[in-house]
Amino acid sequence: MTIFDALITAGIVSLVVNFDGYGDSGQIESITAMGPDGEMALPEISIAYASPARADADDPVDRQPMPLAKAVETLCYDLLRQTHAGWENNDGAFGDFTFDVAARTIGLDHNDRYTAIESYAHQW
Template sequence: MTTDQPASPEPQFTPVRFDHEAWLIDDAKRRADFVKEMAALKTSLFDTLASHGIVSLTVTFDGCGDSGQIEDIAAFDEHGQVALKGLALPGPDSQPEGIPDAAAPERIEDAIESLAYDLLASEHCGWENNDGAYGEFTFDVATRKITLEHNERFTSSELYTHEW
């Protein structure tokens, strides 16, 4: 049987090459952008906490089996634990035209939770996978520092062989 159609060329295999140098440059840019965003958020967050007499904050997290969550956010003033309900970060100074909710202040709990997830991802990507990890962030308002205590879980196996 003859055909008038041209033969299709055989598909050619083109190896994929990972550009490690480009990845390092992109990663450095992402990290620098994250540091800038975090610095601005920390300023706003710590200013808001201080203005309400909060001296410290703890955020606990737990994850495993490809799932992880913030377990608790607890705020403390000089007398003990206090509620964060109703506190919000200041909204933008000007509202862009056509975006009605742009100037709405962000709930402080949402900002803290988002920051905790971002910090976990930046330092311990995959903290929620397999056996997972758990720990606690401490926000010290006086020093304006956030400390992370991170505990990784892992399954261990030891082989013993005996012959008699």
Template sequence: MADNSKTASEPRPPFSDWEAQAALQSRLEADLFAINKATLFDALVFTGVTTIIVTFDGYGDSGQIEDVEVKAGDDNIAMPGAMIAFAKTVWGQSEPERSTVTIATAVENLAYDVLERTHGGWENNDGAYGEVIFDVAKREITLDYNERYTASENYMHSF
């Protein structure tokens, strides 16, 4: 009787170039997300902002940020105009693209990043809506996500 079970010593097929690049990209994106998040929260503490609420909505293959609410305690305030360092990945490059952006741009980029990391395609078909909440005291970004879908129920009766 032949033993067809695999052993731990059998070689695995090598990663394709694309898989290796995708793994590198994922690691770099995670690292940059943490750095960009820390940079943003450091700036928000300095400006007195306590919370930012980004409202998004998407459907029919299109999605966008609908509103951005900036708070200092219970009071609505204007988005600070300060500039901060921000880094983005570029496919095929091991070094990020670095730039200086407004706090508003950094908030928008991180909000879209949170959506894509957790619910890629959130804007497709029936889409999704919700809020991305930046809590400065907790240094936390929370995604409140609502997915839409069309349901269909069929009943067939023969008598």
């Protein structure tokens, strides 16, 4: 069962995963599941999370059973590494992943933090 299959089976229509990072660390802050009637809990089920296997493996895909919530977190961390490696460094970044379950899509709203300095020197 995939993440989207598990969400559909549970009656979840959208999922928002909030992340925040700075100072060389970052974490998933919250996972909010929404059903047709409002917020609901993620089901406590396990799914087979698929990821690329080691180069010397017989099967190019490694499937590991893990709880749905951990699979969602793992996928979000993997997507952050692909799109914004180092998102947790220095001033860091924050944002949300939005899972549209019916469309089987994931959107990312990513915000980088940075310190800006404007310096001026004048001599006459």
